Amino acid sequence: MIKNVKIISIEKKTVSDGYLEIDGKIIKKVNKGEPPIETLNQVSRVIDGKGKWLLPGFVNTHTHVGMNLLRGYSDELPLQRWLQEKMWPFEAKLDRASVAAARRLALVEMLKSGTTTFLEMYHLFMDDFAEEIQDVGIRATLMRSMIGLCPTEEQEAKLKEAKEFALNWHQKAEGRIQTMLAPHAPYTCPPNFIKRIVEEATALQLPVHMHLAETKKEVDDHINEYGLHPVHHLDELGVLKEVDWLFAHGVFLEDEHLEVLQSAKSVAISHNPISNLKLGSGIAAVSKWQQYDLNICLGTDSVASNNTLDMVEEMRMAALIHKGIERDPTVVTSIDALHMATLNGSKALQFEGVKGIKEGAEADFVLINGNQAHLQPESQLFSHLVYALNSQDVTDVYVQGVALMENKQLLTLDEEKIIYEANHEFRQVMSRL
Numbered sequence: 001m002i003k004n005v006k007i008i009s010i011e012k013k014t015v016s017d018g019y020l021e022i023d024g025k026i027i028k029k030v031n032k033g034e035p036p037i038e039t040l041n042q043v044s045r046v047i048d049g050k051g052k053w054l055l056p057g058f059v060n061t062h063t064h065v066g067m068n069l070l071r072g073y074s075d076e077l078p079l080q081r082w083l084q085e086k087m088w089p090f091e092a093k094l095d096r097a098s099v100a101a102a103r104r105l106a107l108v109e110m111l112k113s114g115t116t117t118f119l120e121m122y123h124l125f126m127d128d129f130a131e132e133i134q135d136v137g138i139r140a141t142l143m144r145s146m147i148g149l150c151p152t153e154e155q156e157a158k159l160k161e162a163k164e165f166a167l168n169w170h171q172k173a174e175g176r177i178q179t180m181l182a183p184h185a186p187y188t189c190p191p192n193f194i195k196r197i198v199e200e201a202t203a204l205q206l207p208v209h210m211h212l213a214e215t216k217k218e219v220d221d222h223i224n225e226y227g228l229h230p231v232h233h234l235d236e237l238g239v240l241k242e243v244d245w246l247f248a249h250g251v252f253l254e255d256e257h258l259e260v261l262q263s264a265k266s267v268a269i270s271h272n273p274i275s276n277l278k279l280g281s282g283i284a285a286v287s288k289w290q291q292y293d294l295n296i297c298l299g300t301d302s303v304a305s306n307n308t309l310d311m312v313e314e315m316r317m318a319a320l321i322h323k324g325i326e327r328d329p330t331v332v333t334s335i336d337a338l339h340m341a342t343l344n345g346s347k348a349l350q351f352e353g354v355k356g357i358k359e360g361a362e363a364d365f366v367l368i369n370g371n372q373a374h375l376q377p378e379s380q381l382f383s384h385l386v387y388a389l390n391s392q393d394v395t396d397v398y399v400q401g402v403a404l405m406e407n408k409q410l411l412t413l414d415e416e417k418i419i420y421e422a423n424h425e426f427r428q429v430m431s432r433l
């Protein structure tokens with residue numbers, strides 16, 4: 001039980017001083033005031049949350065944490081050159097140990113900044129990662145993603161591997177792992193390959209995740225090659241109504257595309273504002289997206305294009321940038337940004353039990369040290385959480401009722417060793433380049 005804490009409900013938009021009782025994985029009771037003495041006597045542990053704020057953990061709906069050794073490796077290039085000249089040659093030299101070191105570094109960074117759930121789209125050593133997630137206790141939606149710039153037999157081999165991975169790990173780790181199928185993008189997966197992937201996803205009832213309309217070049221090239229915008233092309237292929245989709249980016253989506261997406265089976269879009277700015281891709285029209293029946297969530301993308309996995313920064317950027325570009329301070333409110341960074345994300349990643357701070361929900365939450373100058377006066381907490389919070393203010397992280405960080409100490413990861421090994425592995429990869 002956590003008592004004496006400020007409990008923040010994003011969906012109700014309320015803050016109350018009270019206590020939270022946890023029973024196993026689940027929030028058993030959320031109440032105002034002091035817990036009854038009988039309950040205090042029954043529970044195994046009582047934590048005093050004085051000065052702290054309790055809210056849902058952050059959900060990062062698009063990243064590639066296998067790339068975590070590429071932070072700062074290539075700044076200031078546009079997407080296609082960045083991928084082809086820098087990312088792919090470096091990634092070709094990654095091995096099992098370097099990918100593991102990269103991911104552990106990412107797990108430290110994510111947990112320390114309050115992320116309780118994330119989506120990993122990657123193609124290397126995914127079984128190792130699923131096992132690690134099982135041990136570390138974080139929650140993740142995983143996929144062995146596919147680039148289809150290869151002969152059909154090779155595409156089919158990748159798809160077989162992706163399906164096996166998805167089936168082996170779906171709803172494993174006590175329900176903390178979900179899986180999806182993931183064609184990388186329309187410019188790396190030919191139409192027939194996308195159709196094959198969606199066919200398999202339909203049979204397995206899995207959602208599909210893909211980069212979409214990230215740059216103007218991507219869209220222009222697609223129109224030149226196929227005569228259609230990627231969204232119209234997906235519609236023509238008949239794949240939009242078959243499965244639940246989670247797209248990343250969507251920087252180049254106009255009303256005509258949003259209308260098509262709205263009529264699909266179900267569509268979530270992961271907004272990645274910092275990556276889109278850094279790669280010079282542009283700014284997605286999020287306030288326009290909000291006029292459609294689409295689930296808008298947030299992601300960081302990898303540290304090679306961000307350059308952190310910090311959802312607090314991402315949320316703040318999402319709440320600020322649209323106000324500036326539209327010259328309208330009323331768009332993308334703080335409560336919109338909080339929804340995007342938490343509850344919309346867990347819905348997009350299909351964790352239906354992660355539904356906020358309420359009785360019966362899975363106990364995924366973070367504690368914030370509210371007792372700091374930059375979070376005063378202790379009023380207008382929804383504003384502070386978006387416009388003033390720093391991810392270092394996160395002190396405790398819980399997933400399924402289990403503490404993964406307490407008073408800023410990680411309990412299931414050895415931070416010092418992980419930092420040492422990441423630097424060692426980075427030098428190893430560089431020596432192979």
Ligand SMILES: CSC[C@H]1O[C@@H](n2cnc3c(O)ncnc32)[C@H](O)[C@@H]1O
Nearest residue numbers: 064087121122123145146184211301
């Ligand atoms: C096969 S999926 C992993 C693959 O994705 C590449 N990647 C990383 N960030 C982006 C991005 O913003 N757009 C498109 N592709 C991206 C990365 O190089 C990985 O190999």
Ligand SMILES: [Zn+2]
Nearest residue numbers: 211248301302
């Ligand atoms: Zn990406």
